[in-house]
Amino acid sequence: MDKEKRNHLIRLFVAIALVYGMVAVLEATLRPTSIVFTVLRKGAIYSLVAVSMNLLNGFTGLFSLGQAGFMLLGAYTYAILTMPTAVKESDRVYRYYDCIVHFDTGVIVGLIAAGLVAALFAFLIGLPVLRLKSDYLAIATLGFAEIIRAIFQWDVLGPLTNGANLLREFKDLSRITLPFSDIPFPPTLFVFIVVGICILLIVLLINSTYGRAFKAIRDDEIAAEAMGISLFRHKELSFVISSFFAGVSGALLAMFQYTVQAQQFRTVLTYELLLIVVIGGIGSISGSCIASFLYIALSEWWLRGLDMGRFLGIDAPDLFRSGFRRLVFSVIIMVIVLFFSRGIMGDKELSFERFKDGMKGMKARLARTKEVKG
Amino acid sequence: MSTLLELEHVTMQFGGVVAVNDLSLHVDDDEIIALIGPNGAGKTTAFNCITGVYEPTNGRISFEGRPIIVNHPSGRMRKMYGGSEADLFADDRVIDPTPDQITKLGIARTFQNIRLFRSMNVFDNVLTAMHIRAKANVFSSVFRLSWREERQMRRETEKLLREQGLWEHRDEKATSLPYGFQRRLEIARALATQPRLLLLDEPAAGMNPQETLELSAFIREIKERYGLTVLMIEHHMDLVMGISDRVYVLDFGSLIADGTPDEIQADQRVIDAYLGVSEDV
Numbered sequence: 001m002d003k004e005k006r007n008h009l010i011r012l013f014v015a016i017a018l019v020y021g022m023v024a025v026l027e028a029t030l031r032p033t034s035i036v037f038t039v040l041r042k043g044a045i046y047s048l049v050a051v052s053m054n055l056l057n058g059f060t061g062l063f064s065l066g067q068a069g070f071m072l073l074g075a076y077t078y079a080i081l082t083m084p085t086a087v088k089e090s091d092r093v094y095r096y097y098d099c100i101v102h103f104d105t106g107v108i109v110g111l112i113a114a115g116l117v118a119a120l121f122a123f124l125i126g127l128p129v130l131r132l133k134s135d136y137l138a139i140a141t142l143g144f145a146e147i148i149r150a151i152f153q154w155d156v157l158g159p160l161t162n163g164a165n166l167l168r169e170f171k172d173l174s175r176i177t178l179p180f181s182d183i184p185f186p187p188t189l190f191v192f193i194v195v196g197i198c199i200l201l202i203v204l205l206i207n208s209t210y211g212r213a214f215k216a217i218r219d220d221e222i223a224a225e226a227m228g229i230s231l232f233r234h235k236e237l238s239f240v241i242s243s244f245f246a247g248v249s250g251a252l253l254a255m256f257q258y259t260v261q262a263q264q265f266r267t268v269l270t271y272e273l274l275l276i277v278v279i280g281g282i283g284s285i286s287g288s289c290i291a292s293f294l295y296i297a298l299s300e301w302w303l304r305g306l307d308m309g310r311f312l313g314i315d316a317p318d319l320f321r322s323g324f325r326r327l328v329f330s331v332i333i334m335v336i337v338l339f340f341s342r343g344i345m346g347d348k349e350l351s352f353e354r355f356k357d358g359m360k361g362m363k364a365r366l367a368r369t370k371e372v373k374g
Numbered sequence: 375m376s377t378l379l380e381l382e383h384v385t386m387q388f389g390g391v392v393a394v395n396d397l398s399l400h401v402d403d404d405e406i407i408a409l410i411g412p413n414g415a416g417k418t419t420a421f422n423c424i425t426g427v428y429e430p431t432n433g434r435i436s437f438e439g440r441p442i443i444v445n446h447p448s449g450r451m452r453k454m455y456g457g458s459e460a461d462l463f464a465d466d467r468v469i470d471p472t473p474d475q476i477t478k479l480g481i482a483r484t485f486q487n488i489r490l491f492r493s494m495n496v497f498d499n500v501l502t503a504m505h506i507r508a509k510a511n512v513f514s515s516v517f518r519l520s521w522r523e524e525r526q527m528r529r530e531t532e533k534l535l536r537e538q539g540l541w542e543h544r545d546e547k548a549t550s551l552p553y554g555f556q557r558r559l560e561i562a563r564a565l566a567t568q569p570r571l572l573l574l575d576e577p578a579a580g581m582n583p584q585e586t587l588e589l590s591a592f593i594r595e596i597k598e599r600y601g602l603t604v605l606m607i608e609h610h611m612d613l614v615m616g617i618s619d620r621v622y623v624l625d626f627g628s629l630i631a632d633g634t635p636d637e638i639q640a641d642q643r644v645i646d647a648y649l650g651v652s653e654d655v
Contacts, residue, residue: 209501219493227505227564
């Protein structure tokens with residue numbers, strides 16, 4: 001059994017190394033403005049936040065809709081911390097306010113701080129909110145995200161958040177260098193490395209004794225409590241950890257977009273993520289990742305033509321114009337939800353064994369149809 | 375022989391309904407005690423009070439000589455209180471623990487309608503219950519600094535499953551097991567928390583006579599092997615009369631009799647309330 005497990009780990013490691021190798025190769029060969037990078041970066045960032053949402057919704061059974069709020073906290077924290085002091089003191093960004101933060105930090109410190117700020121807020125909000133059940137928890141967290149967005153645009157906080165104006169010129173993806181040097185670092189690879197580390201940590205958590213306690217709470221709260229698992233402590237833990245990674249992904253999204261504005265973190269963002277989690281399969285890490293990349297590729301790339309007048313070689317400028325993409329996209333999502341009601345992966349993970357079994361099943365079915373025909 | 379669990383004047387009132395009224399009982403070390411009574415007599419409510427699921431309206435519950443749950447009617451409940459002895463604990467400090475704190479003290483339970491962790495296999499069901507003794511914090515757990523503890527937990531789980539005859543089924547999904555095995559697994563999971571007192575809520579529900587017979591041997595066996603004291607709710611009179619040291623009888627929330635199985639069988643009030651009608655139909 002141990003040998004099997006080791007083989008599984010080796011295969012997994014090889015597969016992941018291949019993905020990273022491919023990203024590095026693509027980055028060395030393709031034009032940096034290629035749409036592929038947009039999809040890869042945004043897909044990776046969405047993967048992280050979808051996985052963090054899955055930790056909460058899929059593995060702990062807490063239906064929370066506060067993701068956009070925690071991403072906003074992370075994005076702002078990162079932007080404010082990593083913006084060079086010279087920029088803060090000039091009036092290029094803080095035009096109407098005097099910035100009260102007089103220092104700047106590096107990228108890694110900024111990312112970690114983004115997570116910590118989101119986690120701190122999650123801790124405080126969790127104290128009252130996590131006593132609520134299912135729907136009420138969703139409503140409370142949704143409300144929190146909306147309130148945070150409004151507060152960040154408040155005039156009084158202007159010296160910190162620049163009010164409703166943009167934050168920019170912080171250390172975004174075009175300004176990443178190797179530590180202690182000026183050598184630029186490939187941005188897509190950077191996103192993949194950060195996201196990879198974060199998802200690895202979440203996977204390690206889920207497979208630890210705490211992860212089992214989370215799953216126990218999801219399966220049956222009363223039984224979990226009777227087994228000595230403190231509901232409140234573990235829910236709070238899951239909420240804080242999930243929010244930490246939402247904060248980190250918010251910071252990554254800020255790096256990806258080059259600008260930060262509270263308007264970008266609307267409830268729609270949370271719904272997009274919820275959609276990704278559901279399509280990928282509630283309780284499946286690999287499902288969330290696959291669904292993120294699919295979702296981003298569809299909406300940013302493959303269906304673009306539907307808005308541009310030309311799709312799959314068909315020219316129809318009257319039909320294929322702005323907004324038609326959204327219509328087609330909705331239909332695709334409905335089809336997915338209808339035919340894969342438990343998501344692409346259900347609550348299983350992607351593995352070589354499953355792939356092999358699937359192929360075997362397919363072969364057997366083919367053989368049977370041949371027999372019937374013969 | 376000392377008293378392990380003691381209930382004093384425990385009353386549980388839901389709105390205007392008094393589900394358990396002035397229940398006093400004690401369970402001594404190394405005993406098997408049965409709590410019986412017709413449907414709706416308040417047996418499971420009493421269990422839920424002991425395990426912290428409900429906060430009793432009035433009364434005191436002590437474990438190993440220390441009070442673990444204390445409450446008295448106050449506020450609005452003081453006015454509508456329908457039980458007795460309302461002022462007995464009025465000066466005591468209210469203690470209202472959550473179920474997990476009760477479990478940590480050494481009281482484990484099973485449920486009337488089996489509550490296993492649905493998504494997990496047999497092994498993980500028991501392993502999850504080992505979490506109660508995990509000392510690692512979440513960081514050392516994520517970074518696998520506590521791998522020794524994890525290995526220890528897995529060893530203990532293996533030992534427990536082998537002892538319970540569930541080892542062959544370890545990779546099966548818990549809910550796909552045959553009914554009898556699910557009951558066994560639920561007991562094994564409760565044992566994983568290393569309790570001193572085991573509360574069994576209708577362990578023989580849905581079992582045929584043969585299985586019930588095996589169950590009574592099984593309860594005796596785990597009691598001896600793990601040094602347990604057992605308090606159980608049961609409807610099967612064969613089982614109750616066969617293995618109990620003492621029996622408490624509840625009817626409409628109140629205690630109507632207690633004593634050895636022989637005394638209970640001869641008690642006219644019990645026969646009127648329960649045995650005469652339910653056994654010989």
